[in-house]
Amino acid sequence: MTIIAQHLNQVKASAISLITERANQLEREGRNIIRLSAGEPDFGTPDHIKIAGVKAIAEGKTQYPPVQGVFELREAICRKLKRDNGITYTPERIIVGCGCKQILFNAMAATLNPGDEVLLPTPYWISYPNMVGINRGVPVFINTLEKNQFKLTPEDLENAITPRTKWLFINSPGNPSGAVYSDAELKALACVLREHPHVWVLSDDIYEFMVYDQAKFCTMAQVAPDMKERILVVNGLSKAYGMTGWRVGYGAGPLELIKTMFKIQSQSTSGTSIISQWAAITALDGDHTFINANNENLKLRRDVVVSMLSDVEGLSCTPPEGAFYCYVSCKGIIGKRTPKGQIIASDLDLSNFLMDECGVAVVHGEAFGLSPYFRISFATKLELLKSGCRMIAEALRQLN
Numbered sequence: 001m002t003i004i005a006q007h008l009n010q011v012k013a014s015a016i017s018l019i020t021e022r023a024n025q026l027e028r029e030g031r032n033i034i035r036l037s038a039g040e041p042d043f044g045t046p047d048h049i050k051i052a053g054v055k056a057i058a059e060g061k062t063q064y065p066p067v068q069g070v071f072e073l074r075e076a077i078c079r080k081l082k083r084d085n086g087i088t089y090t091p092e093r094i095i096v097g098c099g100c101k102q103i104l105f106n107a108m109a110a111t112l113n114p115g116d117e118v119l120l121p122t123p124y125w126i127s128y129p130n131m132v133g134i135n136r137g138v139p140v141f142i143n144t145l146e147k148n149q150f151k152l153t154p155e156d157l158e159n160a161i162t163p164r165t166k167w168l169f170i171n172s173p174g175n176p177s178g179a180v181y182s183d184a185e186l187k188a189l190a191c192v193l194r195e196h197p198h199v200w201v202l203s204d205d206i207y208e209f210m211v212y213d214q215a216k217f218c219t220m221a222q223v224a225p226d227m228k229e230r231i232l233v234v235n236g237l238s239k240a241y242g243m244t245g246w247r248v249g250y251g252a253g254p255l256e257l258i259k260t261m262f263k264i265q266s267q268s269t270s271g272t273s274i275i276s277q278w279a280a281i282t283a284l285d286g287d288h289t290f291i292n293a294n295n296e297n298l299k300l301r302r303d304v305v306v307s308m309l310s311d312v313e314g315l316s317c318t319p320p321e322g323a324f325y326c327y328v329s330c331k332g333i334i335g336k337r338t339p340k341g342q343i344i345a346s347d348l349d350l351s352n353f354l355m356d357e358c359g360v361a362v363v364h365g366e367a368f369g370l371s372p373y374f375r376i377s378f379a380t381k382l383e384l385l386k387s388g389c390r391m392i393a394e395a396l397r398q399l400n
């Protein structure tokens with residue numbers, strides 16, 4: 001007899017937190033671990049945003065927040081959505097939460113009946129299937145192909161839709177794939193969705209500003225405005241503004257959905273810190289030049305990782321067009337034997353080997369639903385990235 005709810009059996013703790021735990025443990029034992037596993041930029045929050053947070057405290061803006069988010073922040077979000085994405089929302093259609101994560105979770109809690117299906121193209125962000133499972137929905141995985149740059153095709157979408165489908169998740173630029181859907185690709189998916197009016201779109205735009213080369217960010221509500229009443233736009237300040245610890249994310253969508261997410265938030269967290277919310281207004285309305293500078297830096301790091309790992313026998317890596325991850329194929333490594341005689345049978349075996357034997361933390365592809373791959377975050381110092389890639393190359397040369 002257990003007190004734990006049965007449906008939670010299918011829910012897993014985040015693989016990344018388990019990897020971080022393991023890295024911490026090895027470091028406590030005196031090992032030096034190069035961490036290429038975290039989804040966190042290393043730039044930190046720009047000073048003008050930090051100062052806005054300090055000012056909010058000094059001015060006594062330290063009360064409980066309005067559950068839906070500070071009105072002035074919701075106005076700033078509307079300005080941002082108009083300015084950057086060409087989509088019009090009013091503040092009552094915006095909700096602010098503790099990061100995108102809470103917004104995504106609340107959206108699932110607000111909409112899923114037991115057995116409702118949520119379409120997740122693989123590789124997906126680790127939390128998606130678990131958020132669906134916690135809310136008694138059924139994640140339905142649609143495998144993408146590397147040759148299609150890990151993007152969902154209209155045919156595969158059409159084939160996956162059933163009468164129980166409630167949501168399609170689109171995450172562009174994608175974690176872990178780095179895939180960026182073009183305007184034409186989103187329009188092609190919208191054509192399929194128009195035939196299935198019961199399917200809603202959750203557009204997770206958290207990596208919006210991190211795009212490289214010719215890639216151009218666009219979002220479904222912008223390219224298919226006729227579908228706006230069944231789209232939830234989710235975005236936040238964690239990544240581009242270096243504000244992971246401030247916990248500010250938001251959703252923009254139809255009023256009924258926002259009101260239900262409000263209800264859930266009012267009975268759970270009461271919203272995110274009011275101090276963070278005042279700082280977020282400065283972030284959204286203020287200087288953005290640091291984003292381009294950061295992107296130049298990220299692009300350089302991406303190029304180094306792609307080039308170093310592509311030279312390793314058994315690995316290959318499609319250069320990501322966005323976000324800050326390389327999703328590296330390790331197909332050529334599977335089946336090889338380590339110097340201790342262990343067979344590398346999966347990407348999990350490989351990531352364990354890399355952590356234990358060469359001191360580099362990466363995340364195995366199985367955690368993102370598409371194998372055999374591993375994810376490297378390149379939002380870390382160039383010297384660390386170079387050492388990490390060198391150590392991976394060295395360790396893999398010892399396999400046979």
Ligand SMILES: Cc1ncc(COP(=O)(O)O)c(C=O)c1O
Pocket residue numbers: 039098099100101102125171174175204206235236237238244248249
């Ligand atoms: C695809 C994706 N969505 C959402 C989030 C959550 O971001 P936040 O810090 O806003 O909760 C992450 C964080 O890694 C992410 O990679």
